[in-house]
Amino acid sequence: MAIAEEDTKPLAYIPEIILKKRKVNEAAALRRKEQLELRKLSSKKNKDGFIKLPEEFVREYRARELDLVKMKHRTKRKRPAMVPSKSKLIFIIRIQGKNDMHPKTRKILYNLGLSRIFSAVFAKANESILGKLQRVEPYVTYGYPNLRNVRELVYKKGFAKIDKQRVPLTDNNIIEQALGKHGILCMEDIVHEIANVGPHFKEVISFLWPFELEKPGGGGLQGKKSLYKDGGDAGNREDDINDLINEMN
Numbered sequence: 001m002a003i004a005e006e007d008t009k010p011l012a013y014i015p016e017i018i019l020k021k022r023k024v025n026e027a028a029a030l031r032r033k034e035q036l037e038l039r040k041l042s043s044k045k046n047k048d049g050f051i052k053l054p055e056e057f058v059r060e061y062r063a064r065e066l067d068l069v070k071m072k073h074r075t076k077r078k079r080p081a082m083v084p085s086k087s088k089l090i091f092i093i094r095i096q097g098k099n100d101m102h103p104k105t106r107k108i109l110y111n112l113g114l115s116r117i118f119s120a121v122f123a124k125a126n127e128s129i130l131g132k133l134q135r136v137e138p139y140v141t142y143g144y145p146n147l148r149n150v151r152e153l154v155y156k157k158g159f160a161k162i163d164k165q166r167v168p169l170t171d172n173n174i175i176e177q178a179l180g181k182h183g184i185l186c187m188e189d190i191v192h193e194i195a196n197v198g199p200h201f202k203e204v205i206s207f208l209w210p211f212e213l214e215k216p217g218g219g220g221l222q223g224k225k226s227l228y229k230d231g232g233d234a235g236n237r238e239d240d241i242n243d244l245i246n247e248m249n
Contacts, residue, residue, distance in 0.1 A: 087144040088197040090129070091153075091241055093120040093213065093248070095221055095233050096139040108136050113210045118248065120211040122150075124197050138225035138234045143241025150195045152249055154187060159209040166209045178207050213248035220247040 094114035098106055112132060113121045122145070123129045133140060145153075160167040160174055167174065172186045179185075182200040184193060193204045215221075220243075226232025228240070237244065 088125050089145065089150075089195065090123050090125050090142050091120060091145040091149075091245065092123055092133065092140050092142040093241075093244065094118065094139060095141050096225065101139070105136055105139065108132050109139060112136075112140075114140065115210070116212070118213045118215060120153075120213050120248075122194050122205055122208075124201055137227070141228060141234055141237055141241070141244065143237035143244075144239055145245060146239075146242050147191075147195050149242050149245045149249070151191045153211055153245070154191050154194070154208075156249060157211045157213070158187070158190070160207060161209045175207075179203060213245075216244060216247035220244050 092112060092114065094109060094117055097117050109115065112123070112129075113119070133142060154169075158169050160169055160178065162174070162178070169175065169187060175187065175190065176185045179189075179200070182203055184190060184200060184204065190204055190208075192198070193200055198204075221233050224232035225234055227235040228237050229235065
């Protein structure tokens with residue numbers, strides 16, 4: 001029995017240039033797909049390069065919302081008399097980071113000049129400052145610095161803020177140019193104005209860059225957000241702030 005011959009059709013001829021073009025296009029499409037996947041992956045990474053899982057985003061969101069709730073509760077508390085009549089000057093140190101911090105808390109810290117952990121500023125104790133401190137209480141500690149520590153901070157850690165730049169106070173001419181019209185001509189004038197909360201205290205504080213302190217050794221800070229009077233790190237230390245300044249200066 002004869003086997004019928006299969007109908008065979010010749011393959012269509014495709015010019016080599018078209019084949020090369022197809023290959024180039026396929027490679028380009030593959031690269032674009034890889035880049036898209038990398039962009040998606042990068043968008044899910046945090047600043048340390050680790051991929052955040054959905055539950056981590058949920059946990060961070062809840063922590064920040066809890067921070068806001070606690071802030072509102074603190075503002076409803078009756079504010080204690082935090083500053084004795086003998087002292088109008090307080091020194092504020094930021095002691096916590098921002099992982100579980102609500103944006104409103106961060107904004108208050110930035111308004112105080114405390115944009116980084118272990119940054120510190122002098123402030124005049126008034127209702128406005130005390131209200132802000134009450135709102136960000138777990139993230140700061142503060143108290144009444146003595147004259148010796150005011151002087152050492154200015155001389156050892158003091159920098160000027162000129163055109164948004166951090167400038168070393170190596171020349172009294174820098175001070176005279178910025179504050180001479182207020183009668184403040186040198187480092188000792190700055191110390192005197194701060195320590196006595198003088199009439200140009202605001203101008204001097206605006207002239208100074210926030211102090212950048214060292215991480216304390218010897219157990220000066222335990223990482224606890226509870227109040228200092230309750231065995232934690234935060235809140236008012238009164239005169240004990242001087243011991244912490246000595247560790248961080």
